Amino acid sequence: MTIEHTLTSEEQLAGLSVDQLKQLVGLVEYDDETDPFPVTGWDAVVWVVGNAAQTAHYYQAAYGMELVAYSGPETGNRDHAAYVLHSGAVRFVITGAVSPDSSLVEHHAQHGDGVVDIALEVPDVDRCIAHAREVGATILEEPHDVSDEHGTIRTAAIATYGETRHTLVDRSRYDGPYLPGYVARTGSYEKRPGAPKRIFQALDHVVGNVELGKMDEWVGFYHRVMGFTNMAEFIGDDIATDYSALMSKVVASGNHRVKFPLNEPAVGKRRSQIDEYLDFYRGPGAQHLALATNDIVAAVDALRAEGVEFLTTPDSYYEDPELRARIGEVRVPIGVLQERGILVDRDEDGYLLQIFTKPIGDRPTVFFELIERHGSLGFGKGNFKALFEAIEREQERRGNV
Ligand SMILES: [Fe+2]
Numbered sequence: 001m002t003i004e005h006t007l008t009s010e011e012q013l014a015g016l017s018v019d020q021l022k023q024l025v026g027l028v029e030y031d032d033e034t035d036p037f038p039v040t041g042w043d044a045v046v047w048v049v050g051n052a053a054q055t056a057h058y059y060q061a062a063y064g065m066e067l068v069a070y071s072g073p074e075t076g077n078r079d080h081a082a083y084v085l086h087s088g089a090v091r092f093v094i095t096g097a098v099s100p101d102s103s104l105v106e107h108h109a110q111h112g113d114g115v116v117d118i119a120l121e122v123p124d125v126d127r128c129i130a131h132a133r134e135v136g137a138t139i140l141e142e143p144h145d146v147s148d149e150h151g152t153i154r155t156a157a158i159a160t161y162g163e164t165r166h167t168l169v170d171r172s173r174y175d176g177p178y179l180p181g182y183v184a185r186t187g188s189y190e191k192r193p194g195a196p197k198r199i200f201q202a203l204d205h206v207v208g209n210v211e212l213g214k215m216d217e218w219v220g221f222y223h224r225v226m227g228f229t230n231m232a233e234f235i236g237d238d239i240a241t242d243y244s245a246l247m248s249k250v251v252a253s254g255n256h257r258v259k260f261p262l263n264e265p266a267v268g269k270r271r272s273q274i275d276e277y278l279d280f281y282r283g284p285g286a287q288h289l290a291l292a293t294n295d296i297v298a299a300v301d302a303l304r305a306e307g308v309e310f311l312t313t314p315d316s317y318y319e320d321p322e323l324r325a326r327i328g329e330v331r332v333p334i335g336v337l338q339e340r341g342i343l344v345d346r347d348e349d350g351y352l353l354q355i356f357t358k359p360i361g362d363r364p365t366v367f368f369e370l371i372e373r374h375g376s377l378g379f380g381k382g383n384f385k386a387l388f389e390a391i392e393r394e395q396e397r398r399g400n401v
Helices: 007-013 018-025 052-060 102-112 127-135 215-226 273-281 296-305 314-319 322-325 334-340 381-397
Strands: 040-050 066-071 080-089 090-097 113-123 138-147 150-157 165-170 202-209 229-235 244-251 260-267 287-293 342-347 350-356 366-376
Touching: 007 040, 018 202, 018 366, 040 052, 040 165, 040 202, 052 066, 052 080, 052 090, 090 102, 113 127, 127 138, 127 150, 127 165, 138 260, 165 296, 202 273, 202 366, 215 229, 215 260, 229 260, 229 381, 260 273, 273 287, 273 381, 296 334, 296 350, 296 366, 314 322, 314 334, 322 342, 342 381
Parallel strands: 040 090, 113 165, 202 260, 287 366
Antiparallel strands: 040 113, 066 080, 080 090, 138 150, 150 165, 202 287, 229 244, 244 260, 342 350, 350 366
């Protein structure tokens, strides 16, 4: 039996259809009756940063996101400021300490700017938590209601790798701008004339970096606790370069809306990019977030116009006859991709276009990917080697090899 896809409230607000999401993020049909932990989709990515006011400006000015809600001293939250930003179905919540006694101060001192919570929308918080408890997950917050004049949210939270959590949210009885305690707020930032309405529409995947030898443990966690299944893509040390070895497996929710590739370092001749991340983030955490776009060329041009920096791709990547033969025909000429450093990968289902930014903060930790899917359900395995070589050039410049 297949179940009709349910759109999350964010997807509905963004005017996205199921067909558009199928193309954007590779949705598949599935039966949620046998799923011990049904997940509707992403709810929010919550960041802790050193300066939430300025980071919120950055995401508006550079990434074309829109400010929709706020919590802070003016709304009675004396601990921290939180800015809620949208682009399509993507919701970021940018938090920063206001009180010197806020727990965010210590979190930020340890980890720097990064993702603290990958919140998921679920239809039944209690059912998920009951299952998670039964199989031994760490429950950080028991199911409870939070209400205001917009209605009631049912929520709870479980721990995942490092100091990252998954808050579970049932917002079916709520119509406020984000959560109780937040007020609607728009930004004073105005888009430049000619700027695209949106640079990206949906969140495709969030990659976690975990310690050496822990990847299978976390893959097991997502199987056991959240009923996720493996996707085909597997990166062994066979395709790693000499210097940036990593291992990677991908787990996904039943409908594939939520996809978590998990990386661990593998032993190479030099310290890998995953080791560098683990050192500078002080442990496991979210490495990159892939933002789905239906026009990666326009997205890269818009981001670059605002100063966002991307990893460079060697010209040899585009000139290599083997690669040309492998990728075949894509929707834009290779020269257009080459000018921007956009990578191409193809598998039996189709192809994808992707590009990676440089780390977005001061530490060499979290960064973004832009992804435009055309049938492919992969993650760019064929590009790993080309990507590693580009990352290694950057790592060398920082003196961290
Ligand atoms: Fe990715």
